[in-house]
Amino acid sequence: MTNSKTDHDRLLNLYDALSQSIIAASEDEIIEEYRQAGEEPAAVAESVRAIFSVQIKQYKQKRLQAARQALEETKKQQSSDGLKNKLFSLGGIAKRTVLGSILSKNPDLASSSSLTLAFRDQSELSDSDLDSILEDLVELGYIGPSDLNS
Amino acid sequence: MTGSQDKDHYSVDEVAQKLEVLTEGQLLKLTQLGRLWATRLRGYDPMDLVQEACVRLLTERKWPRELPIEAMFHGAMRSIVAQWSPNANQEAQALVFEAECAQDEDGDSPLQRANAKMPKPDEMLEAEDEFKAELEAIEGHFQDDETVLEFILWKAEGYSPAEIQQELSLSPTQYDSILKRIRRYVLKARKA
Numbered sequence: 001m002t003n004s005k006t007d008h009d010r011l012l013n014l015y016d017a018l019s020q021s022i023i024a025a026s027e028d029e030i031i032e033e034y035r036q037a038g039e040e041p042a043a044v045a046e047s048v049r050a051i052f053s054v055q056i057k058q059y060k061q062k063r064l065q066a067a068r069q070a071l072e073e074t075k076k077q078q079s080s081d082g083l084k085n086k087l088f089s090l091g092g093i094a095k096r097t098v099l100g101s102i103l104s105k106n107p108d109l110a111s112s113s114s115l116t117l118a119f120r121d122q123s124e125l126s127d128s129d130l131d132s133i134l135e136d137l138v139e140l141g142y143i144g145p146s147d148l149n150s
Numbered sequence: 151m152t153g154s155q156d157k158d159h160y161s162v163d164e165v166a167q168k169l170e171v172l173t174e175g176q177l178l179k180l181t182q183l184g185r186l187w188a189t190r191l192r193g194y195d196p197m198d199l200v201q202e203a204c205v206r207l208l209t210e211r212k213w214p215r216e217l218p219i220e221a222m223f224h225g226a227m228r229s230i231v232a233q234w235s236p237n238a239n240q241e242a243q244a245l246v247f248e249a250e251c252a253q254d255e256d257g258d259s260p261l262q263r264a265n266a267k268m269p270k271p272d273e274m275l276e277a278e279d280e281f282k283a284e285l286e287a288i289e290g291h292f293q294d295d296e297t298v299l300e301f302i303l304w305k306a307e308g309y310s311p312a313e314i315q316q317e318l319s320l321s322p323t324q325y326d327s328i329l330k331r332i333r334r335y336v337l338k339a340r341k342a
Contacts (some may be wrong), residue, residue: 007282010306014285015186016228018336021329022182023220027175034178037338045177051201056166060210062189063162 079145083138085147088131095130102142109142159212170220179220185340187227189284190235192277196340203227233247235277291335301328 005013022030027100087098101108125133137143160168184196184203187313204225207213212265213222215279246296292298296320304314 001269005307007285009308011281013283013308014288014302014306014332015190017329018186019183019224019228020334021326021333023224024178025179025330027179030175030178033337037334041178043173044181047197048181048200049172051197052169052172052204055201055208056169058161059166061258062238066243098173103197111258112163136281143188 040066080138083143083148084135087134087143091146092127092130095134096125098143098147099130099134099137102137103149104129106142156212161212163266165213169204169207176219180223180335183220183224185337187231189336189340190231190281192280194234199227200229201231217265220272242315251318287339288332288336291339292332298328298331301325 031041034044087095090098134143159317180200180203183195184200188194188196188199189279203223205227206226207222211222211226285302289302292302297320299319301314301319304317309317310323311322314320315322320328
């Protein structure tokens with residue numbers, strides 16, 4: 001037998017064996033051991049159950065929070081998709097009216113290079129350019145449902 | 151999030167369900183494991199260890215379906231102790247902390263933060279003394295029983311049940327009986 005192990009290693013080996021002994025023991029045997037040690041098994045078990053209940057509750061709350069967040073994201077996406085569909089179904093003149101209205105309400109957009117052309121002369125925009133710009137503006141939140149009602 | 155696509159492991163929802171229906175005997179076994187392993191930690195209550203193992207099962211640790219919950223908790227507690235123990239292997243501990251800290255975005259590097267959490271040499275020596283004292287206390291309790299003392303010696307050196315049974319001429323029943331005696335003594339001594 002070698003003696004190269006530290007006391008830490010030796011204790012670890014012993015505790016591993018004791019752990020296996022706990023795992024292999026029958027539940028009745030363990031309950032009886034608590035009684036013999038003067039402890040109330042049900043009370044000890046309940047204290048652990050209470051700890052687990054708190055952790056499980058926290059886990060479920062986090063999961064619910066994540067589900068709510070995902071639902072909000074989906075709703076937002078669906079709303080955005082609906083708005084784009086409505087926008088794309090408009091005729092060319094109506095689309096340019098919406099764009100003109102948004103650009104006049106948001107002069108800061110003029111600094112965006114992709115919109116410089118739109119500011120300069122909307123009539124030079126192709127239909128696909130126009131759709132692309134409107135789509136970007138919906139995603140950036142510049143166009144909302146109320147902009148299509150006016 | 152629930153990992154339901156992994157057929158070999160329980161999903162987190164399933165873990166939560168299993169934790170909710172543990173029997174009294176199972177909860178007591180987990181408490182015993184907590185008491186046993188918490189002896190290697192200073193400043194932590196056994197219930198801290200049980201709670202942390204529960205948290206890890208509900209978050210990061212994968213639970214293979216074929217493994218009983220007691221074995222799963224044993225593995226989780228052993229891993230926690232390896233990270234929290236004052237004399238945990240510094241290099242391994244540094245790697246663990248590096249991984250844990252990798253996503254942080256504050257000033258110091260992960261390794262600097264890990265090093266800051268590393269035990270000091272005197273703390274490690276102190277811990278080693280405590281482990282020695284713990285072993286001596288167990289051996290001292292069985293000082294009049296040569297077979298148990300031999301058993302502890304061989305077990306602590308990492309020999310398998312079969313090797314110890316052969317060396318000490320023990321039947322499997324005698325082997326289990328000695329292990330139970332040691333277990334009962336250690337847990338009685340650790341009673342909260």
